[in-house]
Amino acid sequence: MHKNTRNVIIHYNNLQILAISSRKLSIVPSLYDGEQDPGPKFFCSGVQALLKRLTRPDFAKVFRKRTNSNLPFLKTPKYKFLTNEELDAEISKANKTAAWLLQMPPVVKVHDPINEVFSKDPALVGYDSSKYVFTDITFGVPNEQRLIVERDPDGTLQSCDHDTRKRLNQGRKVKEPTMFSDEEKFHGLLEEEKYEFILDRACIQYEPNEPTYQKVTSITYQHVDLKTNFNMLRSTRHFGPMAFYLTWHQSMDNLMLELLQTGFVRETVLLMGLRQAIHEDIAFADELNELVPQILPTPVQLKKSENLSEEDINLDNKCIDCVVKYITKNSAMKSQQELALQGFREEYQQLVELSRGLRKAHGNV
């Protein structure tokens, strides 16, 4: 089963690249509608921890002011004097709020189409030219489980499909934005790289198990992958599902390359850990499983630090070893990644020398 999907996906990747070079953007959307359900893998705590760490939350971006908050006026920032304990309390509150803001939209399988027929009565043909739709308005029943049936003009009594159910449950308050129905507008938005806007709107409009939502998100993720604009989605709640999508479809090598080029080795190891958790096809899995719990407690690195302690250097060296193994065995973009790793090694060597020199100068050897 794994081998089959990999062959299929590799072929699909080639097809995609050919299509891009020949004409204007034609990305093939791919939904989670196969036999394998991404739900259990996505919701397991290990994968969740990896995805949250991969988003690299930058509080400056997470807590930025947005134009659509319901405040009538902007509030001036409050400055307080705090003791150490109070400061820790405030920081933990901020972490909780950040975790709430960065909740990832769930990744689930596409819902099955409903086609349950209760009865066929051809003797009722001609009774009426319009459909009758019956909704059960019993109190306390959640919307998803409501009985909604329809009687067609040809006499068939059947359960309503998902679109009709959604329309009857929510009413006509929310009209589908044209950007989702019109291909040109959608591609125009993708060209302008307004990924967060598209993904936020898709989350509002659709449920995560609807085929339209999965199609929109998959096209967006593939576009981000193509243009390597991962930084636009970092520190948002969409990075996790995007990383999961790329890893699920075995096309995470672009992300790996970007991480190596920008010099975040630990996150490369986390990405490998994610792949191991989903596909379980990495040869050096034991070392990986040892290394990942060592990386997760370390603080999120937003920019290059100059004070690398010996533990940091050891950890980073182990990460580099893992990356080398991955490039030789599992990677699809070997030459580029090796080049990037080479560049990173030189840069890292300079950083190590700098930090050692600094410590020596400060007398902390």
Place this chain on the structure above:
Amino acid sequence: MPLPPASGTGKYFARAAKSIRLIRQGCTNRPFFHISVTHRRRLNSQPVIEQLGSYDPMPNFNNEKLVALNLERIKYWLGQGAHVTTPVAELLGLAGFFPIHPRCYMTAWRNRRTERENLEKQKAADAAKAS
């Protein structure tokens, strides 16, 4: 005088005869029915016991006639011995809750017969015009 609540007062006489019927609300040339349980001898303008649903006889933009039925409460009032009028019985039959009412079969048969006769008349008229 304030209008009685259309969703029902909830007050009833336990031993009186009750029925589940269509109460016409809506405006001129725009009917809209509430499916409610009331005492049998009350007028449609008098307070109902409880509203159990609605029926919109005008088809919407998708050519659907929307009917809402509070099945739990309908079952309760049927258990309390409420009668059901023919239009409501027809609707419940179409919904699959009751067996299909014989009047539905009759209306369907009669509509098909008129359709057939109209078609034949049309053909005869066309043939007469052609010749």
